[in-house]
Amino acid sequence: MKQFVLIRILSLFPLWIGISVLAFVLSNLAPGDPATVIAHRLSDVPPSEEQIASIRREYHLDDPMPVRYARWLGGAARGDLGRSYRTKEPVFNELAAHFPATLQLACVALVIALVIALPLGVLAAVRRGSWLDHGARVGALLGASLPSYWLGYLLILIFALGTGWLPVAGREGAGAAVLPALTLGLGTSTTLARLTRSSLLEVLGEDFIRTARAKGLSEWAVVWRHALRGALIPVLTVTGIAFGHLLGGAVIVESIFAWPGIGNLLVNSIYDRDYPMIQGFVLFMGTVFTLLSLVADLSYLWIDPRIRLAKKRREG
Amino acid sequence: MSDLRIRNPNSAIRHVLELALCFILLACGASRRVGGEQELIVGARADDYVVEPLKSKLGMYPLNVQICEPLVRISADYRIEPLLATRWERHGDTWRFFLRPGVVFSTGQPLTGEAVRYTFSRLVKGDRAGIFQHVYLGENSIRVMDDLTVDITPERPNQHLLEQIGHANYGIIAPGTEPATEPVGTGPFRLVEYRRGEWLKLERNERYWGQHPNLRRLTFRFLPDDTTRVLALQAGEVGMILDAPREQAATLRAQSGLRVVEAPVGRVASIFLNIHGQPPYDLLASKDLRRAVGLAIDRRVLIESVWEGNGEMISTIGPRAMLGEHAQLVQGFSHDPQQAAQLLGQEGWTPSADGGRVRDGRRLTLTVIAWPEFDTATLEFVQAQLASVGIELQIVKSPDTASYQARIESGEFDLDLEAPNQNDANPIFLPALRFYSKSTGKTVRFFAPGSRFDEIIEAGIEADERDEVTRRSAEAQRLLIDEEAIIIPLAGLRRIYAMQDDVRDFSPHPSLLNQRWDIISVGQ
Numbered sequence: 149m150k151q152f153v154l155i156r157i158l159s160l161f162p163l164w165i166g167i168s169v170l171a172f173v174l175s176n177l178a179p180g181d182p183a184t185v186i187a188h189r190l191s192d193v194p195p196s197e198e199q200i201a202s203i204r205r206e207y208h209l210d211d212p213m214p215v216r217y218a219r220w221l222g223g224a225a226r227g228d229l230g231r232s233y234r235t236k237e238p239v240f241n242e243l244a245a246h247f248p249a250t251l252q253l254a255c256v257a258l259v260i261a262l263v264i265a266l267p268l269g270v271l272a273a274v275r276r277g278s279w280l281d282h283g284a285r286v287g288a289l290l291g292a293s294l295p296s297y298w299l300g301y302l303l304i305l306i307f308a309l310g311t312g313w314l315p316v317a318g319r320e321g322a323g324a325a326v327l328p329a330l331t332l333g334l335g336t337s338t339t340l341a342r343l344t345r346s347s348l349l350e351v352l353g354e355d356f357i358r359t360a361r362a363k364g365l366s367e368w369a370v371v372w373r374h375a376l377r378g379a380l381i382p383v384l385t386v387t388g389i390a391f392g393h394l395l396g397g398a399v400i401v402e403s404i405f406a407w408p409g410i411g412n413l414l415v416n417s418i419y420d421r422d423y424p425m426i427q428g429f430v431l432f433m434g435t436v437f438t439l440l441s442l443v444a445d446l447s448y449l450w451i452d453p454r455i456r457l458a459k460k461r462r463e464g
Numbered sequence: 465m466s467d468l469r470i471r472n473p474n475s476a477i478r479h480v481l482e483l484a485l486c487f488i489l490l491a492c493g494a495s496r497r498v499g500g501e502q503e504l505i506v507g508a509r510a511d512d513y514v515v516e517p518l519k520s521k522l523g524m525y526p527l528n529v530q531i532c533e534p535l536v537r538i539s540a541d542y543r544i545e546p547l548l549a550t551r552w553e554r555h556g557d558t559w560r561f562f563l564r565p566g567v568v569f570s571t572g573q574p575l576t577g578e579a580v581r582y583t584f585s586r587l588v589k590g591d592r593a594g595i596f597q598h599v600y601l602g603e604n605s606i607r608v609m610d611d612l613t614v615d616i617t618p619e620r621p622n623q624h625l626l627e628q629i630g631h632a633n634y635g636i637i638a639p640g641t642e643p644a645t646e647p648v649g650t651g652p653f654r655l656v657e658y659r660r661g662e663w664l665k666l667e668r669n670e671r672y673w674g675q676h677p678n679l680r681r682l683t684f685r686f687l688p689d690d691t692t693r694v695l696a697l698q699a700g701e702v703g704m705i706l707d708a709p710r711e712q713a714a715t716l717r718a719q720s721g722l723r724v725v726e727a728p729v730g731r732v733a734s735i736f737l738n739i740h741g742q743p744p745y746d747l748l749a750s751k752d753l754r755r756a757v758g759l760a761i762d763r764r765v766l767i768e769s770v771w772e773g774n775g776e777m778i779s780t781i782g783p784r785a786m787l788g789e790h791a792q793l794v795q796g797f798s799h800d801p802q803q804a805a806q807l808l809g810q811e812g813w814t815p816s817a818d819g820g821r822v823r824d825g826r827r828l829t830l831t832v833i834a835w836p837e838f839d840t841a842t843l844e845f846v847q848a849q850l851a852s853v854g855i856e857l858q859i860v861k862s863p864d865t866a867s868y869q870a871r872i873e874s875g876e877f878d879l880d881l882e883a884p885n886q887n888d889a890n891p892i893f894l895p896a897l898r899f900y901s902k903s904t905g906k907t908v909r910f911f912a913p914g915s916r917f918d919e920i921i922e923a924g925i926e927a928d929e930r931d932e933v934t935r936r937s938a939e940a941q942r943l944l945i946d947e948e949a950i951i952i953p954l955a956g957l958r959r960i961y962a963m964q965d966d967v968r969d970f971s972p973h974p975s976l977l978n979q980r981w982d983i984i985s986v987g988q
Contacts, residue, residue, distance in 0.1 A: 178866075178867070179866070179867040179870040180864070180866025180867045180869060180870045181866070181869070181870060181873075182866075184866070184869050184870075184873070184906075185865070185866045185869070188865070188869065189512065189514055190514060190519055193897065193905075194897065194898075194905035194906060194907065195904075195905075195906070196904030196905065196906065197904070197906060198904070199904075200906070235515055235516065235660075236516045301691060301695070304692070304695050304699075305695070308695065308701070309695060309698055309699050312699065312700075315699075315701060316692060316695050316696040316699045316701050317685075317687055317689075317692050317695075317696055317701070318662065318663075318685065319662070403688065403689055404689050404691075404692055405692070406662070406685075406686065406687045406688065406689070406692060408659075408661050408662050412661060413661075416510070418864070419864050419865065419866065420866070421866045
C-alpha cells in the first residue's frame with residue numbers, strides 16, 4: 149500500500165514538469181508582447197520603440213525562451229513563481245489572494261451538484277423507466293448541453309431580475325455565491341446524477357441485494373443502507389475529479405458574475421500577456437488537479453476493501 | 465427491478481426542495497437596492513488601474529473619479545477652465561501658475577507649490593510609457609516660487625502645456641503620498657476602499673474647497689461583462705452604468721424607470737490606411753485606391769442600421785469642437801460607389817466574373833484589422849460595402865488588445881479601424897501623435913504622409929494662439945482626409961450611459977476621463 153502511494157506521488161513529478169513546459173510554451177507563443185501591453189496600460193499615448201525596449205529589458209523578455217523557462221522553473225521549484233507583470237506582486241500571493249473565492253464557489257457548486265445529483269440519480273434508478281427516470285435523463289442532457297454563460301444569464305434573469313432574491317454579480321452578501329455556484333454546479337450535477345443512476349442499477353442487480361430482499365428488508369433499507377453504499381464508490385471518485393474541474397472551470401462563470409476568483413485573474417492575465425501569472429495559474433491548477441486525482445484514487449482504495457484485498461493477494 | 469420503490473419517495477423530494485429553499489432564503493436580502501438618497505453605485509467596465517508604486521494613477525486614469533484634481537479643467541467644449549490654478553501666465557518658455565488659496569487635501573494638508581512639484585517629479589520618475597514625450601517635462605522643470613506660485617519650464621518650448629495638463633494623469637497629489645496605496649487629493653471625493661477588480665468606494669470630501677457634491681457616497685463597481693452590467697442596472701443593483709452596449713441602448717430606453725444619456729462625440733471611428741505597407745499589404749500606396757475605399761462606404765447606413773443610430777456623421781478625426789469654425793476646412797468623404805468604381809477602373813483594376821477585380825493577375829484584396837471593441841457586424845458591413853465596388857476585404861478579428869497591437873505593429877494590414885479618444889484640449893494632439901513622422905509612436909511609419917504634413921504640424925506645435933493651432937490642425941486633417949485619403953472618418957461615437965430615473969443632473973462630457981461626478985444628485 150505504502151509503495152503504491154509512493155509510486156503514485158513520484159509519478160506526479162514528470163507530470164508537473166510536462167505541465168510547466170506546456171504552460172510556458174503556450175503562454176509565450178500567444179500573439180502579443182507583454183512589454184507593449186504594459187506600456188499601453190500606463191498611458192493613452194502610444195509608446196515609443198525605446199520605451200518598449202526598456203520595459204523588455206526590465207522584465208528580461210529579450211532573453212531566449214529556454215533561459216527564461218529554466219529561470220522560471222528554478223524559481224517554481226523553490227516555491228517562487230515570479231512576480232506579476234501587471235501588479236509586480238509575487239504570483240503566489242496573487243493566487244493565494246484569489247483562490248479562496250474560487251474555492252468557496254467550487255465548494256458551494258459541489259454541494260449543489262451533490263444535493264441535486266444523488267437524490268435524482270437514486271430516484272431515476274429505483275424508478276427506472278418511469279416519467280421521473282426519463283425526466284431526469286432529459287434534464288441531464290439539457291444540463292450537460294447548456295453553455296454556462298447562457299445558463300448564468302438565465303438564472304440572473306429569473307432570480308435577480310424576476311424575483312429580486314439574489315444579487316446579479318459580485319461577492320458581497322450571503323447569497324452572492326448562489327447563482328454562480330448554481331451555474332457551475334448544475335453541469336456537474338448532471339454527470340453525477342447519471343453516474344449515480346447507472347452505478348446503483350448495477351449494484352441493485354447483485355446477489356447480496358437479492359439476499360437482503362430475501363431476508364425481508366424493506367426496499368428503503370435495501371436501497372439506502374446496502375445498495376447505495378456500494379454504488380457511491382465510483383461517484384465519490386468522480387466527485388473528487390469533478391471538484392478539480394469546478395476549481396479550474398470557473399473562468400467563464402467568474403467573468404459573468406464578476407466573481408473575484410482565480411478564473412477572473414486568469415482572464416485579466418491573458419489579456420495583459422502577464423506570462424508569470426498565466427504560467428503560475430496553470431502550474432498551480434495542474435498541481436491541485438493532480439493532487440485531487442491522487443486523493444480520489446487513494447480514497448477508492450480506502451473505501452472499497454475489495455481493491456485492497458485484491459492488491460494484497462497480488463502482492464502476496 | 466422496475467417494481468422497486470422507496471418507502472417514502474415523496475419525503476426525499478421534499479428534502480431536496482427544502483434544501484433548495486434554504487439556499488434561496490439565505491440569499492434573500494443580499495440584493496442591494498440603490499436609491500438611498502445621495503448614494504450612487506456606478507457599474508464600470510474592467511478595473512484597469514495600475515497599482516505599481518510610482519506609476520499608479522489609482523482613481524485618476526483610466527477612470528477619473530475626482531479624488532485628485534489637475535491645475536486646470538477641460539470643459540465639455542474642450543476649453544481650459546481654472547481648477548487648482550486660478551490663473552496662469554506665460555513668460556517665454558516658462559508657465560507660471562497661481563494656485564487657489566485655501567485649498568486643502570482630504571487629509572487636511574494645505575495645497576502648496578510643493579505638492580505640484582512632488583506630483584510632477586513623481587510622474588517623471590515613474591514615466592516609462594512616455595506620457596512626457598509630448599509634454600517635455602523633466603525632473604527640474606518645476607520651481608516653487610512661493611506657497612501659491614509655481615513655475616513650469618518644459619525642457620523644450622511647449623505652447624500646449626496648459627491644454628495637456630488638464631488630463632487626469634496630472635491630478636495633484638499630497639506630498640509624501642503614493643496613489644498606489646492611497647491617492648490623496650483635493651477633489652470632491654476621497655477614497656474609502658479600493659478592492660482590486662471589485663470596487664472603488666468613495667465618500668464626499670468634507671474639506672472640499674468648492675461646492676460640496678450632493679452624493680455622500682459614490683461607488684464604482686467593476687463589472688467587465690457588458691450584459692451583466694446591463695442586468696445589474698435593470699435589477700437595481702447599480703444606479704448607473706458606463707459604456708452601455710450600443711445594441712442594448714434601445715431596450716434600455718424603452719424600459720420604464722431607466723434613462724439613457726448619450727455624451728457629445730468624444731471620439732471618431734476611423735479607418736486608417738496603411739500607405740507604406742510591404743507586399744502583400746502595399747496596394748494602398750495608390751491614392752486613387754484609397755479614395756475608392758472612402759467613397760464606397762455609406763456611413764449613414766452604418767450609423768442608422770448597424771449602429772442603430774448611435775453615431776454621428778462627421779468629417780474630422782476628432783470631436784468637431786476641437787476645431788471650432790475651422791472644422792469646415794475638412795470636407796470628408798461622400799458616398800459615391802460609381803466614382804469609386806471609376807477610380808478603380810482608371811487604376812487598371814478590371815472587374816472579374818465573381819464580382820471582384822484583378823490587375824496583372826493580382827486580385828484586389830485588402831485586409832482589415834480593428835480594435836477589439838468593434839463587432840463583427842461593423843466589419844462585415846465595411847466588407848459588403850467594399851465588395852459592392854469589387855474590393856475584396858479579408859477581416860482579421862483580434863480577440864484582445866494585445867493581439868491587435870501585435871498585428872498592427874507587424875504591418876500586416878491594409879485597413880485599420882480605430883476610435884481614438886480626445887482626452888486633452890490640444891487640437892493638434894491627435895494628428896501629430898498618429899501621423900507626424902517625428903512622433904515616437906510605433907505605428908506612425910505606416911501612416912505618415914511626409915514633409916508637407918510635418919510642416920503643418922510643426923507650425924501648429926509652435927503657434928501661440930489657439931485659433932492658429934486649430935487652423936493648423938484643420939489643415940493637417942484636410943491633407944490627411946481630403947487630399948491624401950490616409951484616414952477615413954466613419955462616424956463620431958457617443959459614449960452611452962444608462963441610469964435609474966432618480967439619477968439627476970448628470971451632464972455627460974465627451975471624454976469619460978473628464979467626466980464630473982460631483983454635480984450628480986440622486987432622488988426624485
